[in-house]
Amino acid sequence: MSMQFPKIPKKVNIAGFVNTRVLRDDKKRQVFAKYEVQRQALRYAVRNTSLPARTRVQAQLELAESHSYTRSTTIKNRCVASGTARSIFRDFKLNRYQFRLQALAGELPGVRKASW
Template sequence: MPLSNIIRDKLTRLCVAENEITREALRLIARDKSGKYTLNDRIRAQLELQKLPKYSRPTAVHNRCVESGKTRGHVTDFKVSRIVFRERALAGEIPGVKKSCW
């Protein structure tokens, strides 16, 4: 089981949550074209944005299975991979989900 991937994903999500408001405020200042901020303010905001931790970017977060750590075939509603989802559904561990037949 890739435990290190799961731990890294949790730490990344925590870092993104901690720096979200600061990152968004600096990003809006740096990209403002309305003339509300001077060029020096915009440059300063861009430099501060670059000083933030690398893993505080929202794009660094990947959907990952909480049980196996897989990133592909992810069922978003249940936060597990398709294989784990199928195993749990067949075992009856997921309420309201059953194998369909028609």
């Protein structure tokens, strides 16, 4: 009987991750960035009518067979504090409720409550 050691998680770029949805979204962003240039080249080959039909079809098949994480449409903005995907402020990567809590606590630099 062999002993199995637990897998050590890979180093993650953004601190404050709470749940697996945020980790999965970060992984999607990394994979998309890695394959973006390759996908753009294939998309160009598919649309270029001056290329032979066989080359265009091969590029189209390669695009269709690529992993879904390489597509930009799978990326969703998520709150890094709570993991929710609704009402996200892109500059802070927080949803409106977490933004309000952290702003009132003074944890966001340059953010003050408005009063007039």
